[in-house]
Amino acid sequence: MHSFGYRANSLLTFAVTILAFMCAIVSFSFSNQTPSAQIQILNINWFQKQPHGNDEVSLTLNITADLQSLFTWNTKQVFAFVAAEYKTSKNSLNQVSLWDAIIPEKEHAKFWIQISNKYRFIDQGYNLRRKDFNLTLHWHVMPKTGKMFADKIVMSGYSLPDAYR
Amino acid sequence: MGWIGETVDSIKSIKIRQLLTQAVTLGMIVTSALIIWKAMMCVTGTESPVVVVLSGSMEPAFQRGDILFLRMTKDPIRTGEIVVFKIDGRDIPIVHRVIEVHERKTTGKVDVLTKGDNNDVDDIGLYADGQMWLHRHHIMGRAVGFLPYVGWVTIIMTEKPIIKYLLIGAMGLLVITSKD
Numbered sequence: 478m479h480s481f482g483y484r485a486n487s488l489l490t491f492a493v494t495i496l497a498f499m500c501a502i503v504s505f506s507f508s509n510q511t512p513s514a515q516i517q518i519l520n521i522n523w524f525q526k527q528p529h530g531n532d533e534v535s536l537t538l539n540i541t542a543d544l545q546s547l548f549t550w551n552t553k554q555v556f557a558f559v560a561a562e563y564k565t566s567k568n569s570l571n572q573v574s575l576w577d578a579i580i581p582e583k584e585h586a587k588f589w590i591q592i593s594n595k596y597r598f599i600d601q602g603y604n605l606r607r608k609d610f611n612l613t614l615h616w617h618v619m620p621k622t623g624k625m626f627a628d629k630i631v632m633s634g635y636s637l638p639d640a641y642r
Numbered sequence: 643m644g645w646i647g648e649t650v651d652s653i654k655s656i657k658i659r660q661l662l663t664q665a666v667t668l669g670m671i672v673t674s675a676l677i678i679w680k681a682m683m684c685v686t687g688t689e690s691p692v693v694v695v696l697s698g699s700m701e702p703a704f705q706r707g708d709i710l711f712l713r714m715t716k717d718p719i720r721t722g723e724i725v726v727f728k729i730d731g732r733d734i735p736i737v738h739r740v741i742e743v744h745e746r747k748t749t750g751k752v753d754v755l756t757k758g759d760n761n762d763v764d765d766i767g768l769y770a771d772g773q774m775w776l777h778r779h780h781i782m783g784r785a786v787g788f789l790p791y792v793g794w795v796t797i798i799m800t801e802k803p804i805i806k807y808l809l810i811g812a813m814g815l816l817v818i819t820s821k822d
Contacts, residue, residue, distance in 0.1 A: 574741035
Protein backbone atom coordinates (compact mmCIF):
# COMPACT_ATOMS: atom_id res chain seq x y z
CA MET A 478 0.00 0.00 0.00
CA HIS A 479 2.86 2.33 0.56
CA SER A 480 5.22 1.28 -2.19
CA PHE A 481 6.40 3.65 -4.83
CA GLY A 482 4.59 1.65 -7.49
CA TYR A 483 1.19 2.01 -5.87
CA ARG A 484 1.60 5.70 -5.27
CA ALA A 485 2.80 6.37 -8.81
CA ASN A 486 -0.12 4.35 -10.16
CA SER A 487 -2.77 6.22 -8.14
CA LEU A 488 -1.26 9.56 -9.00
CA LEU A 489 -1.17 8.78 -12.69
CA THR A 490 -4.77 7.53 -12.73
CA PHE A 491 -5.97 10.60 -10.89
CA ALA A 492 -4.04 12.94 -13.19
CA VAL A 493 -5.38 11.30 -16.33
CA THR A 494 -8.95 11.41 -15.02
CA ILE A 495 -8.69 15.13 -14.25
CA LEU A 496 -7.18 15.76 -17.68
CA ALA A 497 -9.99 13.87 -19.37
CA PHE A 498 -12.57 15.82 -17.39
CA MET A 499 -10.97 19.13 -18.34
CA CYS A 500 -10.87 18.16 -22.00
CA ALA A 501 -14.55 17.33 -21.84
CA ILE A 502 -15.77 20.51 -20.16
CA VAL A 503 -13.70 22.70 -22.44
CA SER A 504 -16.31 22.04 -25.09
CA PHE A 505 -19.16 23.70 -23.24
CA SER A 506 -17.78 27.10 -22.42
CA PHE A 507 -18.10 29.37 -25.46
CA SER A 508 -21.03 31.61 -26.27
CA ASN A 509 -20.52 35.13 -27.63
CA GLN A 510 -20.03 34.42 -31.29
CA THR A 511 -21.18 36.87 -33.93
CA PRO A 512 -19.97 35.81 -37.35
CA SER A 513 -21.20 37.63 -40.42
CA ALA A 514 -21.08 37.03 -44.14
CA GLN A 515 -22.30 38.22 -47.50
CA ILE A 516 -22.25 36.50 -50.84
CA GLN A 517 -22.80 38.06 -54.22
CA ILE A 518 -23.08 36.31 -57.55
CA LEU A 519 -20.99 38.43 -59.85
CA ASN A 520 -21.50 36.47 -63.01
CA ILE A 521 -23.02 33.33 -64.47
CA ASN A 522 -20.04 32.15 -66.49
CA TRP A 523 -21.92 29.47 -68.37
CA PHE A 524 -25.00 27.32 -67.95
CA GLN A 525 -25.45 24.16 -69.96
CA LYS A 526 -27.00 20.74 -70.11
CA GLN A 527 -24.21 18.20 -70.20
CA PRO A 528 -24.13 15.21 -72.54
CA HIS A 529 -25.12 12.90 -69.67
CA GLY A 530 -28.33 14.89 -69.28
CA ASN A 531 -27.60 16.87 -66.13
CA ASP A 532 -27.58 20.65 -65.88
CA GLU A 533 -24.33 22.31 -64.92
CA VAL A 534 -23.67 25.93 -64.11
CA SER A 535 -20.47 27.85 -63.44
CA LEU A 536 -20.68 30.99 -61.28
CA THR A 537 -18.29 33.66 -60.11
CA LEU A 538 -18.92 34.45 -56.47
CA ASN A 539 -17.87 37.32 -54.29
CA ILE A 540 -17.67 36.15 -50.68
CA THR A 541 -17.12 38.48 -47.74
CA ALA A 542 -17.05 37.10 -44.23
CA ASP A 543 -15.93 37.86 -40.71
CA LEU A 544 -15.51 34.68 -38.69
CA GLN A 545 -13.03 36.05 -36.18
CA SER A 546 -15.40 35.74 -33.23
CA LEU A 547 -15.39 31.94 -33.61
CA PHE A 548 -11.75 31.58 -32.66
CA THR A 549 -10.86 30.67 -29.08
CA TRP A 550 -7.76 29.27 -27.40
CA ASN A 551 -9.11 25.79 -28.13
CA THR A 552 -9.65 26.33 -31.85
CA LYS A 553 -7.39 24.44 -34.22
CA GLN A 554 -9.04 25.62 -37.41
CA VAL A 555 -12.35 26.74 -38.85
CA PHE A 556 -13.57 24.99 -41.97
CA ALA A 557 -15.82 27.31 -43.96
CA PHE A 558 -17.77 26.40 -47.05
CA VAL A 559 -20.48 27.82 -49.27
CA ALA A 560 -23.27 25.56 -50.49
CA ALA A 561 -26.15 26.12 -52.87
CA GLU A 562 -29.47 24.74 -51.61
CA TYR A 563 -32.54 24.23 -53.77
CA LYS A 564 -35.57 22.00 -54.33
CA THR A 565 -36.56 20.10 -57.43
CA SER A 566 -39.61 18.04 -58.32
CA LYS A 567 -37.81 14.80 -57.54
CA ASN A 568 -35.66 15.94 -54.62
CA SER A 569 -36.95 17.71 -51.54
CA LEU A 570 -33.46 19.03 -50.86
CA ASN A 571 -30.29 19.41 -52.85
CA GLN A 572 -27.16 20.80 -51.27
CA VAL A 573 -24.13 21.32 -53.47
CA SER A 574 -20.90 22.59 -52.01
CA LEU A 575 -19.41 25.29 -54.25
CA TRP A 576 -16.35 26.44 -52.37
CA ASP A 577 -14.53 25.70 -49.15
CA ALA A 578 -11.53 26.93 -47.25
CA ILE A 579 -9.59 26.04 -44.15
CA ILE A 580 -8.95 28.99 -41.88
CA PRO A 581 -6.10 28.16 -39.54
CA GLU A 582 -5.83 31.44 -37.63
CA LYS A 583 -7.95 34.30 -36.41
CA GLU A 584 -6.12 36.80 -38.61
CA HIS A 585 -7.25 34.98 -41.76
CA ALA A 586 -10.84 34.75 -40.61
CA LYS A 587 -11.90 38.14 -41.93
CA PHE A 588 -11.72 37.85 -45.68
CA TRP A 589 -13.00 38.90 -49.06
CA ILE A 590 -12.60 36.58 -51.98
CA GLN A 591 -13.76 36.52 -55.57
CA ILE A 592 -13.61 33.12 -57.25
CA SER A 593 -15.49 30.85 -59.54
CA ASN A 594 -16.96 27.74 -57.95
CA LYS A 595 -14.31 25.32 -56.76
CA TYR A 596 -16.61 22.32 -57.06
CA ARG A 597 -18.88 21.66 -60.00
CA PHE A 598 -22.50 22.64 -59.60
CA ILE A 599 -24.25 19.76 -61.32
CA ASP A 600 -27.90 18.89 -60.80
CA GLN A 601 -29.43 15.41 -60.71
CA GLY A 602 -31.42 16.09 -63.85
CA TYR A 603 -32.07 19.25 -65.80
CA ASN A 604 -34.07 21.35 -63.37
CA LEU A 605 -31.86 24.38 -62.95
CA ARG A 606 -33.43 26.80 -65.42
CA ARG A 607 -35.13 29.65 -63.58
CA LYS A 608 -34.30 27.91 -60.31
CA ASP A 609 -34.37 29.90 -57.08
CA PHE A 610 -31.79 28.86 -54.58
CA ASN A 611 -30.21 29.79 -51.26
CA LEU A 612 -26.52 30.22 -50.67
CA THR A 613 -25.43 29.15 -47.22
CA LEU A 614 -22.11 29.86 -45.58
CA HIS A 615 -21.35 27.05 -43.13
CA TRP A 616 -18.54 26.95 -40.62
CA HIS A 617 -17.21 24.01 -38.65
CA VAL A 618 -15.01 24.81 -35.69
CA MET A 619 -12.48 22.03 -35.11
CA PRO A 620 -11.07 22.16 -31.60
CA LYS A 621 -7.60 21.27 -30.41
CA THR A 622 -9.45 18.77 -28.28
CA GLY A 623 -13.11 18.10 -27.52
CA LYS A 624 -16.44 18.69 -29.16
CA MET A 625 -16.72 20.13 -32.65
CA PHE A 626 -19.54 22.48 -33.41
CA ALA A 627 -20.97 23.97 -36.55
CA ASP A 628 -23.47 26.54 -37.69
CA LYS A 629 -24.45 28.46 -40.80
CA ILE A 630 -25.88 31.64 -42.28
CA VAL A 631 -28.55 31.20 -44.94
CA MET A 632 -28.81 33.84 -47.65
CA SER A 633 -31.74 33.55 -49.98
CA GLY A 634 -32.94 35.27 -53.09
CA TYR A 635 -30.55 33.97 -55.71
CA SER A 636 -31.75 32.52 -58.98
CA LEU A 637 -30.48 31.07 -62.22
CA PRO A 638 -31.39 32.32 -65.69
CA ASP A 639 -34.30 30.95 -67.75
CA ALA A 640 -32.16 29.75 -70.61
CA TYR A 641 -28.85 28.06 -71.16
CA ARG A 642 -25.94 30.25 -72.15
CA MET B 643 20.55 -14.22 -11.60
CA GLY B 644 18.97 -13.88 -8.18
CA TRP B 645 15.91 -12.30 -9.79
CA ILE B 646 15.43 -15.28 -12.09
CA GLY B 647 15.71 -17.62 -9.11
CA GLU B 648 13.05 -15.64 -7.25
CA THR B 649 10.70 -15.69 -10.26
CA VAL B 650 11.06 -19.45 -10.63
CA ASP B 651 10.40 -19.86 -6.90
CA SER B 652 7.28 -17.73 -7.04
CA ILE B 653 5.93 -19.72 -10.00
CA LYS B 654 6.56 -22.96 -8.12
CA SER B 655 4.75 -21.69 -5.03
CA ILE B 656 1.48 -20.81 -6.77
CA LYS B 657 -1.47 -22.60 -5.34
CA ILE B 658 -4.35 -23.66 -7.54
CA ARG B 659 -6.97 -21.61 -5.68
CA GLN B 660 -4.89 -18.45 -5.93
CA LEU B 661 -4.37 -19.03 -9.64
CA LEU B 662 -8.08 -19.54 -10.21
CA THR B 663 -8.92 -16.37 -8.27
CA GLN B 664 -6.52 -14.42 -10.40
CA ALA B 665 -7.98 -15.92 -13.57
CA VAL B 666 -11.50 -14.95 -12.48
CA THR B 667 -10.36 -11.40 -11.65
CA LEU B 668 -8.76 -11.10 -15.05
CA GLY B 669 -11.94 -12.41 -16.66
CA MET B 670 -14.00 -9.84 -14.74
CA ILE B 671 -11.76 -7.01 -15.93
CA VAL B 672 -12.03 -8.12 -19.54
CA THR B 673 -15.80 -8.52 -19.36
CA SER B 674 -16.27 -5.12 -17.70
CA ALA B 675 -14.32 -3.57 -20.55
CA LEU B 676 -16.59 -5.38 -23.00
CA ILE B 677 -19.71 -4.20 -21.14
CA ILE B 678 -18.53 -0.60 -21.27
CA TRP B 679 -17.77 -0.90 -24.98
CA LYS B 680 -21.18 -2.37 -25.78
CA ALA B 681 -22.91 0.24 -23.65
CA MET B 682 -21.13 2.96 -25.59
CA MET B 683 -22.31 1.36 -28.81
CA CYS B 684 -25.90 1.62 -27.55
CA VAL B 685 -25.58 5.20 -26.37
CA THR B 686 -23.95 6.53 -29.51
CA GLY B 687 -26.05 4.48 -31.91
CA THR B 688 -23.15 3.23 -33.96
CA GLU B 689 -21.19 0.00 -33.99
CA SER B 690 -17.92 1.82 -33.61
CA PRO B 691 -18.24 4.69 -31.16
CA VAL B 692 -14.54 5.51 -31.44
CA VAL B 693 -12.30 5.36 -34.51
CA VAL B 694 -8.64 6.08 -35.07
CA VAL B 695 -7.74 8.33 -38.00
CA LEU B 696 -5.52 6.31 -40.33
CA SER B 697 -4.78 8.60 -43.25
CA GLY B 698 -3.84 12.21 -43.84
CA SER B 699 -6.81 13.02 -46.03
CA MET B 700 -8.42 15.31 -43.46
CA GLU B 701 -5.35 17.27 -42.46
CA PRO B 702 -4.71 19.68 -40.87
CA ALA B 703 -7.79 19.05 -38.75
CA PHE B 704 -7.31 15.32 -38.18
CA GLN B 705 -3.87 13.84 -38.26
CA ARG B 706 -3.00 10.16 -38.37
CA GLY B 707 -3.22 8.84 -34.84
CA ASP B 708 -6.06 11.04 -33.62
CA ILE B 709 -9.21 9.58 -32.14
CA LEU B 710 -12.69 10.56 -33.25
CA PHE B 711 -15.85 10.11 -31.21
CA LEU B 712 -18.79 9.13 -33.36
CA ARG B 713 -22.52 9.36 -32.98
CA MET B 714 -25.29 8.26 -35.26
CA THR B 715 -28.75 9.74 -34.96
CA LYS B 716 -31.78 9.62 -37.21
CA ASP B 717 -31.19 13.25 -38.21
CA PRO B 718 -30.84 13.72 -41.95
CA ILE B 719 -27.38 13.86 -43.44
CA ARG B 720 -26.39 17.36 -44.50
CA THR B 721 -23.38 18.94 -46.18
CA GLY B 722 -20.44 19.79 -43.98
CA GLU B 723 -20.90 16.88 -41.62
CA ILE B 724 -17.85 14.73 -41.10
CA VAL B 725 -19.01 11.16 -41.59
CA VAL B 726 -17.41 7.78 -41.26
CA PHE B 727 -18.40 5.32 -43.94
CA LYS B 728 -17.48 1.90 -45.24
CA ILE B 729 -17.56 0.93 -48.89
CA ASP B 730 -19.26 -2.40 -49.64
CA GLY B 731 -16.66 -5.10 -49.74
CA ARG B 732 -14.00 -3.12 -47.92
CA ASP B 733 -13.18 -3.25 -44.24
CA ILE B 734 -11.55 0.06 -43.58
CA PRO B 735 -13.76 2.92 -42.43
CA ILE B 736 -13.08 6.27 -44.11
CA VAL B 737 -13.56 9.62 -42.41
CA HIS B 738 -14.42 12.40 -44.84
CA ARG B 739 -16.73 15.36 -45.15
CA VAL B 740 -20.05 15.45 -46.99
CA ILE B 741 -19.98 17.94 -49.86
CA GLU B 742 -23.17 17.12 -51.70
CA VAL B 743 -26.60 15.86 -50.64
CA HIS B 744 -29.64 15.03 -52.77
CA GLU B 745 -32.65 13.92 -50.76
CA ARG B 746 -35.60 12.25 -52.52
CA LYS B 747 -38.94 13.82 -51.79
CA THR B 748 -40.94 10.60 -51.87
CA THR B 749 -38.71 8.11 -50.11
CA GLY B 750 -36.50 10.34 -47.96
CA LYS B 751 -33.47 8.44 -49.24
CA VAL B 752 -30.31 10.44 -49.78
CA ASP B 753 -27.50 10.42 -52.30
CA VAL B 754 -24.33 11.66 -50.64
CA LEU B 755 -20.97 12.68 -52.06
CA THR B 756 -17.94 12.99 -49.80
CA LYS B 757 -14.44 14.41 -50.02
CA GLY B 758 -11.43 14.56 -47.76
CA ASP B 759 -10.50 18.13 -46.84
CA ASN B 760 -6.90 17.57 -47.86
CA ASN B 761 -7.70 15.76 -51.12
CA ASP B 762 -8.01 17.54 -54.44
CA VAL B 763 -10.84 15.43 -55.79
CA ASP B 764 -14.03 14.02 -54.35
CA ASP B 765 -14.36 10.42 -53.28
CA ILE B 766 -15.94 8.93 -56.41
CA GLY B 767 -12.67 7.09 -57.04
CA LEU B 768 -12.95 5.43 -53.64
CA TYR B 769 -16.49 4.16 -54.02
CA ALA B 770 -17.20 0.72 -55.52
CA ASP B 771 -17.17 0.35 -59.32
CA GLY B 772 -20.11 2.14 -60.84
CA GLN B 773 -21.15 3.64 -57.53
CA MET B 774 -21.75 7.39 -57.79
CA TRP B 775 -23.21 8.16 -54.39
CA LEU B 776 -23.13 6.96 -50.82
CA HIS B 777 -26.37 6.06 -49.13
CA ARG B 778 -27.43 6.14 -45.52
CA HIS B 779 -26.61 2.50 -44.91
CA HIS B 780 -22.97 3.08 -45.83
CA ILE B 781 -22.58 5.70 -43.14
CA MET B 782 -21.61 4.47 -39.70
CA GLY B 783 -21.63 7.71 -37.79
CA ARG B 784 -20.85 11.40 -37.62
CA ALA B 785 -17.75 12.72 -35.90
CA VAL B 786 -18.71 14.86 -32.94
CA GLY B 787 -15.55 15.05 -30.86
CA PHE B 788 -11.88 14.56 -31.13
CA LEU B 789 -8.80 13.71 -29.08
CA PRO B 790 -5.32 14.12 -30.58
CA TYR B 791 -2.47 11.57 -30.57
CA VAL B 792 -4.15 8.93 -28.39
CA GLY B 793 -4.80 6.65 -31.37
CA TRP B 794 -1.10 6.04 -32.04
CA VAL B 795 -1.18 3.16 -29.56
CA THR B 796 -3.66 1.32 -31.80
CA ILE B 797 -1.78 2.12 -34.98
CA ILE B 798 1.51 0.84 -33.57
CA MET B 799 -0.12 -2.34 -32.30
CA THR B 800 -1.76 -3.00 -35.67
CA GLU B 801 1.27 -2.29 -37.78
CA LYS B 802 3.82 -4.03 -35.60
CA PRO B 803 1.94 -6.93 -34.03
CA ILE B 804 5.09 -8.07 -32.27
CA ILE B 805 4.65 -5.16 -29.86
CA LYS B 806 1.13 -6.37 -29.09
CA TYR B 807 2.40 -9.86 -28.24
CA LEU B 808 5.24 -8.45 -26.18
CA LEU B 809 2.85 -6.29 -24.18
CA ILE B 810 0.38 -9.11 -23.57
CA GLY B 811 3.22 -11.47 -22.68
CA ALA B 812 4.64 -8.97 -20.21
CA MET B 813 1.24 -8.34 -18.62
CA GLY B 814 0.63 -12.08 -18.34
CA LEU B 815 3.98 -12.53 -16.66
CA LEU B 816 3.25 -9.70 -14.26
CA VAL B 817 -0.13 -11.20 -13.33
CA ILE B 818 1.36 -14.62 -12.69
CA THR B 819 4.30 -13.46 -10.63
CA SER B 820 2.57 -10.87 -8.46
CA LYS B 821 1.70 -12.05 -5.01
CA ASP B 822 -1.60 -10.27 -4.65
